[in-house]
Amino acid sequence: MTIRSLAGAAAATVMMASLAACSDNAEEPAASAEAQGQNWRYAHEEYEGDVQDVFAHKFKEYIEDNSAHTLQIHRFGELGESDDIMELTQAGVLQFVNQSPGFTGSLIPEAQIFFIPYLLPVESEKVVTFFEESKAINEMFPKLYAEQGLELLTMYPEGEVVITADEPVTSPEGFQGKNIRTMTNPLLSETYQAFGATPTPLPWGEVYGALQTNIIQGQENPIFWIQSGGLYEVSPNLIFTGHNQFTTAMMANQEFFNGLSEEDKELVRNATDHAFEHIAGYVPGLGEKMLDKILEDSDEVTVTRLTKEQRQAFRERAPQVENRFVEMTGESGAELLEQFKADLEAIENE
Missing domain, CATH: 3.40.190.170 (Bacterial extracellular solute-binding protein, family 7)
Known part of the structure; x- marks a missing residue:
């Protein structure tokens, strides 16, 4: 087993133990758990202050400002590498994950479409509109991600490669x-x-x-x-x-998401939109800075x-x-x- 795999396995063990220690809410009726709030976990692939980290904190901001829930964010390396955090999400150890199609492509071959060169424009001001309105992204991709036990919440660009x-x-x-x-x-x-x-x-x-x-x-x-x-x-x-354009995707464990109340599903969707809107204004010009x-x-x-x-x-x-x-x-x-x-x-x- 590689060092990276060992790190991921160790992280999974620690996270599993943490969940077991904090499982009181999970044993209570859903209404009671929602009233008290739950602690959700979210991992991404980047460092502090990078685009995915900014997105995650805007998502956290909305969740915590509009509910009793809390969100714990794990940055790159804290729980292993990209493959590790995806495995933890599919296993239900993490509730949310931000992972680029560059790694998800091994699970979902169609996600590799983002690596066809000169397909996505790098200089068009309309690229954000594409992510917001594209039928391919908003209607076709969610079905592909669902086949892997993932609820695709959004995709967004991070800038020119x-x-x-x-x-x-x-x-x-x-x-x-x-x-x-x-x-x-x-x-x-x-x-x-x-x-x-x-x-x-x-x-x-x-x-x-x-x-x-x-x-x-x-x-x-x-x-x-x-x-x-x-x-x-x-x-x-x-x-x-x-x-x-470098593209990334934010997902939830589908079993977790499907188990949420309608109110909390709407909360998660609204938090995703809140974070997306912030990133849409944050990324342009970031590369030159x-x-x-x-x-x-x-x-x-x-x-x-x-x-x-x-x-x-x-x-x-x-x-x-x-x-x-x-x-x-x-x-x-x-x-x-x-x-x-x-x-x-x-x-x-x-």
Whole structure:
């Protein structure tokens, strides 16, 4: 068993013991438990002050301001890594989880749609509207998540994905011979193969050291994560290819959610909307602010923004990733992709 798996198992044991010790409310009638309030647990994948943490605290704020319930937030590493917190949520140890499709894709292959390059616009001001109004996201995805015992509450963008590397790169040829870290996501691996690199799946906890020792020569993440994780210290060349938005999803354990009263279900939905609305105004401009911090902190950082012509060389390779997505997901993936594109077109034409 790996250290990461041991950490996750230990965390699960601790959490199970904690739940057992605090189970008095669970044994009481639902009305009594609601009157006294329950303590719910919520885990996400990021550090203090990062986007998912801001979202979680806005969610907590609404829950605690409008009910007797309390919310306990667990940040990255406190309960293991992304796979661990998903397992804890499916087991009912956690009530809520925030996890990107980059990891959920192993459970729900269709969630990998967010890794088709140049599908989601990175510069459109309407991207938030897409998440709010998309039939693919709000009608089709909840059914897929439900099959895994998860109640999908929302999806939201965290900002443009930026590649960092050991040298500036402006073409697919520049990525040849480079090991680029990817999340444990087959379609993201397909993307970097198409881009000319060698995809190297690694859990987040190993990325900094792997960059530092040149096991990998690059990785991708939104700018705020590159800043908060210090990745620019060991991978100082930032490359804006414009190929994707980083997307994440917030979910509940479905058995827990279905067991809530109608009043508490509405509370959770309203808290989700409250957090989403805050993030919709928080994320725009965040990348540039974090880039300024990076540039203030390091004289070694370079910033390469690909021109329209340079992006085209990467864009031309996107169809093979899209075709692979359909091969991996079959009819359900093809229908989802068709609706996804229709939703994007409708919103851009509004």
